[in-house]
Amino acid sequence: MIYINGRFLQKPITGTERFAREIVQAMDTLAGLTNLKDAITILAPPGTPAPEGLKNIKFQTCGTRQGHAWEQWDLYRAASDGTLLSLTNSGPVLHPHQTVIIHDVAPYRMPKDFSLSYQAFHRILGRLLAKRSQIATVSKFSSSDLAAVLSLDSERIPVFYNGHEHILRAPSDDMVIEKLGLQDRPYFLFIGSPAPRKNLGMAIKAFRALKRSDIAFVIVGAANPKVFRESLDAQAENILMPGRLTDGEIVALYQHALALVFPSLYEGFGIPPLEAMVHGCPVLAADIPAVREVCGDAALYFSAQDTADCTRCLQSFLDDPDMGETLRQKGATRYAEFSWSKSAEQVLERLFDSKLQGKSISQ
Known part of the structure; x- marks a missing residue:
C-alpha cells in the first residue's frame, strides 16, 4: 500500500502545496489508467476536508x-504497514519506508527569511529525514544543494519537476484589468511573497530608476498592501499592489503584461516564470541556477544583486520591439518540458x- 502524507491539505496554497495538490491529481488520473486503483490512500489529520475530484x-x-505532532506520531502509526510519500518538506522521521520531497534548503541558505525556531526545527528535521528516508x-x-547541505549523493536524489497544466485550467478574468486601471497602461508584473529572498525591494528600485510614469509595476502577493508598500518604500502612483488575486485574475495579468519580473535571490524551482511562459508573457529574471534550469534561453536575465543591471534589463526590453515576441516564442516551446x-x-x-505497464498520461 502507498500512503500520501495529507497534511498539505490543511494549508494555504503556496508553491509547495501547489506541487502536492497537482501531483496527487495527476497520480489519481494515472492510477485509473493502470492497475493502481485503490492502491493509494491519502492520510490526513482529523477535520481535514477531502480533496475534490x-x-x-x-x-x-x-x-x-x-x-507536526500528528505527522510525527499519528501518521507514522497509520502508515506503518506501507510506503509513505511526503510531498511538502517534512514527514515522520521514524517511518522506515518513506520518500520525502524537500523543495529547497532555504532555511540554510536564506536564514533571514525564517524565525530562529523555524530554522532550528527544519534543519534538525532535514538531517534526520536524510538519514532515514529517500530524499527527492x-x-x-536543489538536488545539488541538498546534497551539499545534508551530506548526500546528488545522484541518489531524484528530481520531480513542477508542471504547467494548472494555469491552463483557470479561465482568464479580464475584469481585473479594468479594476486596476490598466486598460490603456503598459505594466510589468511581479508574482510572489514578501519574503526577503524574493528580492522585491531591489526590483522596485530598478523599476523606479526607469523614470517611466507611463508604465506601471503590478505586484501580486499575499502581503498586506499597506504594510508591504511602506516597508518597501513603494510610494508611487504607478506601483500597484492589489494583494492576493484569484488564478483567473493572475492569468489575465500574465496575458496583458509587458513582462514578468522575477528577481529572486534564491529558488528551488520558481513557478511564476513557467506560468508566464504558458500565457505568452515574456520573462525577465534573476540569473540564478534554478531559474536558468527552468527558463533556459526563454528569459532575459539580470544580476539578482545589481539594481543597475536590473534597470538595464528592463530598459533593454523596452528598447527592443522584437524582444517580447522572441521570448514568447521561446517560452511556448520551453514550458511544455x-x-x-x-x-x-x-x-x-x-x-x-x-514501469507502469506501458501506460502513460504524459503529453
Whole structure:
C-alpha cells in the first residue's frame, strides 16, 4: 500500500502545496489508467476536508493530533504497514519506508527569511529525514544543494519537476484589468511573497530608476498592501499592489503584461516564470541556477544583486520591439518540458519500482 502524507491539505496554497495538490491529481488520473486503483490512500489529520475530484486515490483521516505532532506520531502509526510519500518538506522521521520531497534548503541558505525556531526545527528535521528516508526534490539545482547541505549523493536524489497544466485550467478574468486601471497602461508584473529572498525591494528600485510614469509595476502577493508598500518604500502612483488575486485574475495579468519580473535571490524551482511562459508573457529574471534550469534561453536575465543591471534589463526590453515576441516564442516551446503528468508518472514508477505497464498520461 502507498500512503500520501495529507497534511498539505490543511494549508494555504503556496508553491509547495501547489506541487502536492497537482501531483496527487495527476497520480489519481494515472492510477485509473493502470492497475493502481485503490492502491493509494491519502492520510490526513482529523477535520481535514477531502480533496475534490479524486476518483482512484482513497482518502481518510486518522489520529487525534494536529500539525507536526500528528505527522510525527499519528501518521507514522497509520502508515506503518506501507510506503509513505511526503510531498511538502517534512514527514515522520521514524517511518522506515518513506520518500520525502524537500523543495529547497532555504532555511540554510536564506536564514533571514525564517524565525530562529523555524530554522532550528527544519534543519534538525532535514538531517534526520536524510538519514532515514529517500530524499527527492524539484530541480537539479536543489538536488545539488541538498546534497551539499545534508551530506548526500546528488545522484541518489531524484528530481520531480513542477508542471504547467494548472494555469491552463483557470479561465482568464479580464475584469481585473479594468479594476486596476490598466486598460490603456503598459505594466510589468511581479508574482510572489514578501519574503526577503524574493528580492522585491531591489526590483522596485530598478523599476523606479526607469523614470517611466507611463508604465506601471503590478505586484501580486499575499502581503498586506499597506504594510508591504511602506516597508518597501513603494510610494508611487504607478506601483500597484492589489494583494492576493484569484488564478483567473493572475492569468489575465500574465496575458496583458509587458513582462514578468522575477528577481529572486534564491529558488528551488520558481513557478511564476513557467506560468508566464504558458500565457505568452515574456520573462525577465534573476540569473540564478534554478531559474536558468527552468527558463533556459526563454528569459532575459539580470544580476539578482545589481539594481543597475536590473534597470538595464528592463530598459533593454523596452528598447527592443522584437524582444517580447522572441521570448514568447521561446517560452511556448520551453514550458511544455515541465508537466505534472510526467512528474506524477515518475513518482509512481519510483514508488512501485517498475514501469507502469506501458501506460502513460504524459503529453
